[in-house]
Amino acid sequence: MWKELNNQLYRKFVFTDFNDAFSFMIKVSEVANRLNHHPKWTNEWSVVEIWLTTHDSNNEITDKDREMASHIDKIIDQPKIDKKGVKLFTDGGSRGNPGPSASGFVILDSNDDVLFSKGIYLGVMTNNQAEYLALKYGLEKLLDMGIEEVSVYMDSLLIVNQMNGKFKIKNKDLLIIFTDIKNILASFKKIAFTHVPREKNKLADAEVNKALDKAIA
Helix, strand or coil: CCEEECCEEEEEEECCCHHHHHHHHHHHHHHHHHHCCCCEEEEECCEEEEEECEHHHCCECCHHHHHHHHHHHHHHHCCCCCCCCCEEEEEEEECCCCEEEEEEEEEECCCCCEEEEEEEEEEEECHHHHHHHHHHHHHHHHHHCCCCEEEEEECCHHHHHHHCCCCCCCCHHHHHHHHHHHHHHCCCCEEEEEECCHHHCHHHHHHHHHHHHHHHC
16 A cells, blocks of 8 residues: 655555566556656566655645556556457547537457446537547556557547548647547557447447436436
């Protein structure tokens, strides 16, 4: 568990060997880059020690440090899964376009068993923004789970073509999210984007509608 020591969050992690410790440090570094956090840590063989504090807040413990600690805990606590053949289905919806919007994504293993699913209410935005944010949140979750190879399925042909480099992005709001996604993709070893009809994307669509129904009921 994390301890508060000298205005820092501290935790010690012990692994079976250096390879496991190093793999853990790589995952933590990826999260740190996404959150723009700069943890202090040491490593000696199978032992990793981490200290978290916010330099911009007079080296005090802030919500930024607690968020980073939470992400690190998720890396440690994530279940052992078969990381081959993982699939990510994403969807986004807007009731009004623009209007109340939500993103949804579902992660499946090679046997099509659900590993994780989530719907996220976004507020008022466009359908395409919701679609792109679903992809972003799904990719971030995959990295938190330690998955670096994935097949992505979406029913938005436009976004699939844009991700595959066939179409350019002219909308400035979408370009911001697209740039964030491209940075995230650098952490993956292998990824493919495929278009599917809506009837084959029902799980992600259901997460979108559950989030919308809950938010605007």
